[in-house]
Amino acid sequence: MIYIGIDLGGTKIAAGITDDQGQILAEASTATIAERHYKDVVRDMASCALQALEQSGKLIDDVDSIGVGIPGVAENEGGTVIFCTNLGWHDIPLREELQKYINKPVFIDNDATVAALAENVAGVSKNAHSSIFLTLGTGVGGGIIMDGKPWTGAHGVATELGHITMEIDGIPCTCGKNGCLERYCSATALIRMGREQARLPPDSLMMARAGSEENINGKLIIDCAREGDPIAVKVFERYTKYLAIAVNTMISFFDPEMIVLGGGISMAGDFLLDAVKEKIPQYLMYKTLPYGKLELAVLGNGAGIIGAAMLGRVLKEGGTL
């Protein structure tokens, strides 16, 4: 059998066909144009999927199921999107609408969960019995995979790892709370820290390169830290300290076999990984016992399609764990 995976983003719809190991056979994409009526977006999701199917040379009868990764919260029993803030979606009957075009079983899950599943099926955490995936992007998303299946909680609101409290009464978060992990571990947080420090005399290499504060981005901060600029190093050390504490929270709570870092910041590669790994031991509860491996995600943008496609394969066997 083959599987359709659709990665629904705020700006782009990407659809692909995979085999049962999550290998992408063909893909197609189009702009989301989020301000449209949801039915128009879903029609384009279906048409991208059918275009990819045609390119793959396979037939609709070969398709087992359709999976969709969304930047929001879904409810798989009814096949609805509960919300999707970027798209302005609220209680959208996505399965029903998509099945008007392609009459196959439809599975929907959060994009970070989908990326976690992709790494578990075809990426760095392949065969790990339990893994936690953290996306370090504009925000921080999370996914938990246990025994090959996503864990999304008893009410579908689990793995909002970006919104666990890291600092009581800390920095206000976009979610309305204070001190969320996301405010310390996202790319946005790194940039905030960089801009704060770049202002301090003596002007840093970051400031010299960027010209002005608003041009300082995550890559620039990491590049300057890599080159040894003291202010950038200080910012990077602070960021990776927070990340090490966050990883330790994952260990002390759940102790997965592997923790995978994905998202934009993970592009810093071993420079990031080594800095975090070095700091973890000081935050461990049991300093002499083994703990989960920390690794970088390997699938990049393909994770959205692969993980979505694999939802059908892993969930058809009996729902979420």
Add this chain to the structure above:
Amino acid sequence: MIYIGIDLGGTKIAAGITDDQGQILAEASTATIAERHYKDVVRDMASCALQALEQSGKLIDDVDSIGVGIPGVAENEGGTVIFCTNLGWHDIPLREELQKYINKPVFIDNDATVAALAENVAGVSKNAHSSIFLTLGTGVGGGIIMDGKPWTGAHGVATELGHITMEIDGIPCTCGKNGCLERYCSATALIRMGREQARLPPDSLMMARAGSEENINGKLIIDCAREGDPIAVKVFERYTKYLAIAVNTMISFFDPEMIVLGGGISMAGDFLLDAVKEKIPQYLMYKTLPYGKLELAVLGNGAGIIGAAMLGRVLKEGGTL
């Protein structure tokens, strides 16, 4: 079949016989005398168990297995206690030693995990597919039960919920880290907050009752708060705020069907439960979606025996989840 459950504490060994539903048929106890050689402690564990067996009127052939709850970390494959700080135990072959007296399968787990299992088999979270148990005592312990089985992680170091970070660079913890949840949500934390506030003029009802600061304990603080003393109310509100944030961390991370509060502080009953429940909504990520029920543990001290006894029943089917 019947099951032997042994609750190994720093001061007391309690052993009991239960049926397969976790009902205690007989029990016996003795002092631990932690400073003895471990072999002497284990001999007394076995003799308590055999005494309870005799009282139950059952025979050794009726015994399915032995479970032991320990205040530390165990490793079930080899049947060893990795550590147990209170007892000064380190890499103790508990299964092997116990089987010298009673030759039945032996299962060992952390006491908070065991209490979590007890509530899941015979207490308030009976039949919940997923539950998290928090003990609010001298420290904060945690247990996760999924699909009827304890989740102790890929390396046995999960559910150290007392030692996830709640405040970066916060109050130093006995574990060597800073800002651990335990420093804000344990009985010890409540007492610390009470003593700090009791010093402030005007002297509080707590101080009038206690006579001196060192006599202020958790029960006294809660009693004074219940009676409306403004300083005690302030302390209790602060404590329950931290607890609500901690509960929200459990929800945002894991979203269990139920969260159960046990340990000494949970004896405050509905006064505690209502204060925490009232505060949870403001910390939720998804304010309009359902989330796990918060409940008080119901099994009290019996949980140690019941949960230990049930380890064999739930783990014999195939190890931890």
